[in-house]
Amino acid sequence: MTPLTGYLLVAALLFAIGLAGALVRRNAILVLIGIELMLNAANLNFIAFWRYGPHPEALTGMMFAIFSIAVAAAEAAVGLGLVIAIYRHAQTTDLDKMNRMKG
């Protein structure tokens, strides 16, 4: 087993945990955390493919990861803002009760 495979396995595990969290948790904040985990699994893949790829001297993978972390920070800020707004409106963060947006 090459070191890349190990990294990828860790990343896949991380993604699976994040997906499971996003799908099964009722609390909106925990769903956000699950999404953050999936993002970080993707970042880990970027770094791993860059480090063991054909051109490790070009800093492309690291650039991607830094961008991704910045966007994720902004996304987390927006997501938490939305959750707070919903909480103020409905006095709950339970996603099963947020079902009024159907046709």
Next chain:
Amino acid sequence: MSDCGPAAIVQFLWLIPALPIAASGVIALLKQPKRKAAARLSIGSLSISLILSLAAFAHVLTHWINLAAEKVHPVDALRETVNFTWLQFGTSTVDLGWILDPLSAVMLVMVSFVGLLIFIYSTGYMAHDENYTRFFCFLSLFAGAMLGVVISNSILLLFMCWELVGLTSYLLIGFWYHKPSAAAAAKKAFLTTRVGDIFFLLGIVWLFSSTGTLLFYNHGTGSLEGWALAGLLSQHAGLGLTAAGAIGLLIFAGAAGKSGQLPLHVWLPDAMEGPTPVSALIHAATMVAAGVYLIARVYPLMQAGALTGGTTTALTVVTWVGASTAVFAALIAVAQNDIKRILAYSTVSQLGYMMAGLGLGGVAVGMFHLITHAFFKALLFMGAGSVIHGIHEEQDVRRMGGLKVDMPVTFITYAIGMLALCGFPLVFSGFWSKDGILEAAQVAAATSVAKAPFYMLVFGALLTAFYMTRQVSYVFFGNYHGHKSAHESPSVMTVPLAILAFFAIALGAIGTPAWPWFRAFLEGRSAGFDLHGFAEPGLLALMATSSLVVFIGLGLGWRLYGNNTPKPEEPDALEKSAPWVWGVLRDKFYVDELYGVTVIAFYAWWARVADWLDRRVWGGAVACVTWAFGLWAQLNRFLDTNVVDGSFDKGCEELSNSGGLLARVQSGRVQTYLRILALAVVALIAILVWSARP
């Protein structure tokens, strides 16, 4: 005819009938209380028509004088027509047009003049009628239609106006439609004239199919001109008749219906149910004369094929019908007691004279009597109206009497009209016009076998003098047998009487044998004043005979009735001496009863048969069809509810269910969506891995 086209008066001849018709249309839109406006419109429009008619007459007259001075053959030259195409069917055209010739010019002046006097008289006679405006509306329509008949150069246009005249006659006879007798008389008049009109229409169709034209005169191609007549003469219609003769007889049937000739005379006496001005205008002076005018108009057709001095079958029929009617109606008139009915039978009788005059002596003879009769008969009817008005709507002569004192103007004018009708010698127009007919009958009797018409007409003259004397004795002499006081009519009624009385005398001057101006004018010859006209063989003897006959009639009438007319409840002088004859005459030879048991009974029977057929046969068939359709509808409903609706409803339900199933996916739960997304991604990856396998 001049080369620069017809003169302006000919171009605008159509205005003469159009103005009264337009006035009638406007009056129809007026409200009932606008009495003065209605009377003014009618009288005004007819006055303009009279002025135009006089202008047209003057135009023809100057033309005639010029041509007579040049000694050209002027019969055709005096005729001016304006024709135009109305409709076109394939290659055949339906042409209409109007004509100005001596015949139509004379009639135009007579109709518009007499009509105007009667309009003026009506403003007095109808003054208290609540439907005054309606009366003038119909009267104007009548005047326009009658003038249309006169100027028509197309037999179709003539027929249209002819029917319009019949319609207004119907409307005016039934003017007081709340009286059942008036409504019945109107229907009778309409239906009886319709019998003649059917034949007339057949004649028109035959004429059109044979000659291809509806115009009378059209520069040589009209149906009354040489080429078409020659074509009609060469066709044989069976029974020894040529097509010309057969068409002539068909047209004569129409004329007989309108002019009250035997056997279609029954409607005219009943038509007296209408207001008296209507009787004067329509049923004495103008409309009933339309039949005579029609025969005069198509005279070339009636005469076609006659050798010089000879006669044709059609003209022989006209003569016999006319002469029979003259005697028949005069006999009935002797035993009538209604003042207007006596005059009505007298009209029928005089129309018979005109027809006989046409048959025996030609257009001029019949037309001269038509014109003079129009004046004196309108005078007599209006005089009768004045009497009826003066003694408060009483029409029975037995309840009159001695009115010469109370109604002097009416009496004098009535006496003039009566003497003109009797043919009192030398002074009155009726003498000359009747004498013309008798002279023609005498000439015909000398040349052909049939002498009977002459004697019939002489006998008719005797009867005319007799019944008119009887009537005048009853009305104006003896003692008054009425209950209400009599009074003279207002001047609006007596002045027209005086004018007509003047013409009843003066018109004689244009038709004496010494100066046969009227005849020459109609025939397009020149006429000079020549006392030698009296020197024709037999003429003076004839005049003496007819005078004698008139005097016998007058004397007999005066002897029987004179100053001692019986009281209403006493029998008539004739009734005492010959009750059986009196009964037959009083009941009008039972013609109405004869029609009642033959024609009317047949129609009643046929109506019942038709009713039975309608109820049972056609009604049954209709019911069967209804029932079948009902059954079919039931079947359709069953199919619809159980088959069509069932499957359709099922389809709808399935569609709705599947829609509901899909709608459940959109639950509004974010995580459900996310789950589906994840599953879809997994499936996508699986497919990619599966398809990318080595």
